[in-house]
Amino acid sequence: MSARALSRWPQMLGMAVLLGLVAFAIFGPLANLFLWAFAEKWYFPNKIPQEFGFSFWARVFSPRGNALGSLGTSIWIAVLTVALSLLVAVPAGYALARLKLRWRGLILLAFLLPQAVPNLPVYVNIARVFYEIGLNGTILGVVLVHASHGLVLAVWIASAAFASVDPSLEEAARNMGASPWTCFRTVTLPLAAPGLIASAIFVFLESLDEFTGTYFVGVPDVTTLPLLMFNASMGGNYQIASITALLLLIPSIAFMLVVERFLKADVLAGVGR
Amino acid sequence: MTDAKTATASWRAYALVAPALAVIVAFFVLPLMLSAVLAFRARDGGFTFEHFAKAWDLYQTDLAFTIGIVLLSTVLIGVVAIAIAGYLTLGENPRAVAILRWLYRWPLFIPFIVTGQIMRTFLAKNGMLNHVLIGSGLIEPLSAQSLLDWRGIVVAFVWKQAPFVTLLVAGAMASLEPQHIEAARNLGARRLRVLFDIVLPQVRGTLLVGLVLSFVTMLSVLSVPMMINPNSPTMITVDVAYRISTLSDYAVANALCLMSLIVAATGAWFYLRHAASERSQA
Secondary structure: OOHHHHHOHHHHHHHHHHHHHHHHHHHHHHHHHHHHHOEEEOOOOOOOOOEEOOHHHHHHHOOOOOHHHHHHHHHHHHHHHHHHHHHHHHHHHHHHHHOOOOOHHHHHHHHHHHHHOOOHHHHHHHHHHHHHOOOOOOHHHHHHHHHHHHHHHHHHHHHHHHHOOOHHHHHHHHHOOOOHHHHHHHHHHHHHHHHHHHHHHHHHHHHHHOOHHHHHHOOOOOOOHHHHHHHHHHOOOHHHHHHHHHHHHHHHHHHHHHHHHHOOHHHHHHOOO | OOHHHHHHHHHHHHHHHHHHHHHHHHHHHHHHHHHHHHHHEOOOOOEOOHHHHHHHHHHHHHHHHHHHHHHHHHHHHHHHHHHHHHHHHHOOOHHHHHHHHHHOOHHHHOOHHHHHHHHHHHOOOOOHHHHHHHHOOOOOHHHOOOOOOHHHHHHHHHHHHHHHHHHHHHHHHHOOOHHHHHHHHHOOOOHHHHHHHHHHHHHHHHHHHHHHHHHHHHHOOOHHHHHHOOOOOOOHHHHHHHHHHOOOOHHHHHHHHHHHHHHHHHHHHHHHHHHHHHHHHO
């Protein structure tokens, strides 16, 4: 080993320790959750559970455990939220990217509102209004609340995705006699699809994880997975809460690992332009 | 293009945007305005400051507690984001950079409510943090304490939001001109000086956007304070939920909501003022 490499050892060791600390800060809490999800018995002052097992998993997934029902409700709400958001965000994104709009900046800013303003006042009062018109505790009510928040990402990403499509390709299609609709359907839409899929995933995840809005608007009949987790946790049942939390983690982490495949740098750079 | 043609084209553009705008207005803007109305409406329909006075009387400690927690979290998120993004940009050991890049993002899409549950077990008196600290001899078993108070909320917020700001800042740093950084390093500047004198000033805008967005988001998180520190003093969001679920007191709840809106607006104003001064310098 050369003298230079030898002199670098303390630095390398320091780096390894620092990276170890970061790893612990990230994975320590996750590992703790994992242990709780598989703990049969875990009393103070034991460092790890006295008994591991799956009996709480059986309880969560039993017909009376509510978890499968809540999971179904959560996914159904998320699918409807994505459908509604894309239905209105795709035309809006296309118009913002391609057509002349006088108040374009102002309109883009309006779609940013739900991200830039604390949401609590909105949820509180929308719950009050929904209660009066009978939308409280309904799937539709929850979907409307989720969609109004999801639209931020949907519109901004859709607009960036359409903007990144090369206009000369559309012109070529139009010159060969394609109608505007055919051109949009066969050229623009397929080219913008990766960005639109990314925005759909974002909206889906946001809806799946949403808690505060559902807490106010969904009561008493709509129990999504986050609400089930919250109730289990507040009731002191850490195993059930941890298992439900793990179920919620799977899509979040899967998306974190693949996000860059869908959101290409050129689309990301166009967000907010 | 004739005027008539332009007119139909823009008419079509507005028609395409209208449905999305309608959703935002109906389910976001109008409820927000309703909040302002209800906070000032007396029982007889007149104008009053009574609800504000009551909210201030009952919850001024919690308001200070909320602002303190969110400000401290924002500062810590900024420090963590600068440190990680800075190393990702300027680090010399490619393997360490790759490991850090893989590590830091895990909490990125983990929801607040799951973060709350994770930290509730991790930071408890018999949680893993204390076991590791005791096991490594850093603290005595008897001095182990629960961190499930304001500290727990701050840890949960930083753990969840720092990766988001890091992602933004690291992206901005990656798009800087590499020649600038190399030139400075060739002149013999130390890495920390390069970070603070050359890299940071160019990504300050992105950093501020990330921090302001985090600040506003943390202000209206209900699940984390409710799970980690539900007892007084606690965050305003918990008080709002209590006023509504237990007392059906929309007036005081809305007064509290408006107070947190004012705090958020102060944060946004701070950012806009900075952005304006930046533009006038450029």
